[in-house]
Amino acid sequence: MSYNFQFGIVLDALPDLMQGAALSLSIAIVTMAVGIVLAMPLAVGSWNGKGLVTFLSRSWIELARNTPCLAQIYFFFYGLGAFGIFLSPWLAVGIALCFNNAGYLAEIFRGGLKGVNANQMKGARSLGFGPVGAYRYVVFPQVFTNTFSSIGNQFIWALLNTSLGALIGLYDLSGVAMDYQSRTFKTFEFFLAIAVIYFILAKLVLFLANRFKPGGARHAA
Amino acid sequence: MIEIKQVRKSYGSLEVLKGIDLTIDKGEVVAMIGPSGSGKSTLLQCINGLETISSGEIIVDGVSVFDKATNLNHLRRKLGIVFQSYNAFPHMTVRRNVTLALTKVLGVSRDQANAIAETQLQRVGLLAKADVYPTALSGGQQQRLGIARALAMGPSYMLFDEVTSALDPELVAEVLATLRQLSAEGMTMILVTHEMQFAREVADRVVFFHEGVIAESGPPEQIFGNPKSERLRAFVSRAG
Numbered sequence: 001m002s003y004n005f006q007f008g009i010v011l012d013a014l015p016d017l018m019q020g021a022a023l024s025l026s027i028a029i030v031t032m033a034v035g036i037v038l039a040m041p042l043a044v045g046s047w048n049g050k051g052l053v054t055f056l057s058r059s060w061i062e063l064a065r066n067t068p069c070l071a072q073i074y075f076f077f078y079g080l081g082a083f084g085i086f087l088s089p090w091l092a093v094g095i096a097l098c099f100n101n102a103g104y105l106a107e108i109f110r111g112g113l114k115g116v117n118a119n120q121m122k123g124a125r126s127l128g129f130g131p132v133g134a135y136r137y138v139v140f141p142q143v144f145t146n147t148f149s150s151i152g153n154q155f156i157w158a159l160l161n162t163s164l165g166a167l168i169g170l171y172d173l174s175g176v177a178m179d180y181q182s183r184t185f186k187t188f189e190f191f192l193a194i195a196v197i198y199f200i201l202a203k204l205v206l207f208l209a210n211r212f213k214p215g216g217a218r219h220a221a
Numbered sequence: 222m223i224e225i226k227q228v229r230k231s232y233g234s235l236e237v238l239k240g241i242d243l244t245i246d247k248g249e250v251v252a253m254i255g256p257s258g259s260g261k262s263t264l265l266q267c268i269n270g271l272e273t274i275s276s277g278e279i280i281v282d283g284v285s286v287f288d289k290a291t292n293l294n295h296l297r298r299k300l301g302i303v304f305q306s307y308n309a310f311p312h313m314t315v316r317r318n319v320t321l322a323l324t325k326v327l328g329v330s331r332d333q334a335n336a337i338a339e340t341q342l343q344r345v346g347l348l349a350k351a352d353v354y355p356t357a358l359s360g361g362q363q364q365r366l367g368i369a370r371a372l373a374m375g376p377s378y379m380l381f382d383e384v385t386s387a388l389d390p391e392l393v394a395e396v397l398a399t400l401r402q403l404s405a406e407g408m409t410m411i412l413v414t415h416e417m418q419f420a421r422e423v424a425d426r427v428v429f430f431h432e433g434v435i436a437e438s439g440p441p442e443q444i445f446g447n448p449k450s451e452r453l454r455a456f457v458s459r460a461g
């Protein structure tokens with residue numbers, strides 16, 4: 001029995017695949033941006049907050065990092081349904097990935113915070129910055145520089161994780177491929193094609209990240 | 222005027238300040254000397270509320286530093302501080318180091334902030350370095366940047382914590398020159414220092430710390446020329 005490869009079908013589907021890829025990329029970008037904003041207070045709270053703040057931020061980080069991303073997506077899609085809240089696939093995936101990214105990024109930032117000298121905080125406070133301003137203008141810019149490559153890796157994870165959305169009917173890159181293969185039965189072709197597209201996107205992200213890496217020369221001691 | 226009244230401070234079970242009383246008048250230059258670990262840095266950081274106290278009171282121009290109603294961020298603009306270890310912000314240029322708090326804390330426009338930065342950088346002899354990053358500066362230059370950054374906020378008081386102690390000897394002179402110039406301009410200053418010669422020259426009053434108390438204080442001639450306690454005598458002769 002021989003399988004008849006037909007990549008022509010994939011080429012015909014390319015415009016739809018590209019649209020799916022654009023959706024995947026957009027979700028990754030938005031959930032990373034939101035994740036970074038959320039991860040900053042989470043990192044600080046889990047690191048040197050107190051009481052309830054520490055408990056809640058640690059719980060978030062632990063849950064995000066120690067449960068499957070698919071379970072997180074199912075929770076926001078099916079789980080919330082039990083409480084009468086019904087989210088569309090892209091909203092459920094979006095919220096789940098924000099939650100997931102924030103948890104991983106908070107852990108990354110926690111490490112980065114340790115690398116910023118306590119004197120930097122004192123210096124900022126002595127100039128009249130409150131804690132929020134000191135973190136925002138003085139501490140976190142340095143954390144971002146320290147953790148830049150880890151943030152880039154998390155971006156790639158976020159991009160690949162969007163593919164899980166296909167399981168709840170998201171019409172992202174994987175969703176488009178699933179749809180086409182179920183209609184054409186060209187499973188191998190479609191999944192090979194999207195694997196290549198994911199790979200190219202991930203490498204592109206890495207390339208851009210390295211290209212725009214902040215402060216390479218000036219931080220080299 | 223800065224009034225320090227019966228200030229005590231402990232780190233856990235270690236009592237670092239054991240009842241400090243000290244008043245600093247406008248225009249005065251007070252030098253704080255004393256052995257390592259005697260509490261000098263701690264007291265300095267209590268004055269602008271970077272460290273808390275266990276009891277007592279610190280009053281700056283009539284405002285109690287540790288009163289709950291006091292806006293510390295606001296009060297700190299009056300109190301410039303330069304630390305022992307350099308703490309320039311490494312992710313921004315020398316110029317931006319100086320303008321950051323002007324624009325983000327005081328709400329000064331970029332143009333105006335840049336003008337202030339240039340004035341202050343000129344004052345400490347760093348204008349030529351305005352557009353480099355702090356890693357390209359020598360230790361002495363970093364300390365002068367710290368001074369310019371603090372001065373830019375228009376403080377009424379300047380607190381210096383051994384700003385020359387981490388410097389190579391040949392860099393000490395340039396920083397001391399900046400301090401000397403400030404004192405000549407009438408700036409009120411508290412300086413913790415190990416440079417006895419310098420303290421003698423610029424200070425109106427010298428305060429000797431020992432194990433969390435002010436063991437002796439007076440004009441420099443008296444402290445260095447005619448120390449009363451054995452401890453101070455020993456300290457002065459050792460410090461040269």
Ligand SMILES: Nc1ncnc2c1ncn2[C@@H]1O[C@H](COP(=O)(O)OP(=O)(O)OP(=O)(O)O)[C@@H](O)[C@H]1O
Pocket residue numbers: 232235237255256257258259260261262263264
């Ligand atoms: N954050 C801290 N936690 C615990 N102990 C501290 C802390 N900061 C300072 N100490 C202790 O408080 C005491 C006074 O320290 P401080 O830095 O004020 O001394 P100093 O007079 O400035 O000494 P030096 O001349 O070495 O700078 C020391 O015994 C020090 O170990």
Ligand SMILES: [Mg+2]
Pocket residue numbers: 261262263305382383
């Ligand atoms: Mg000290």
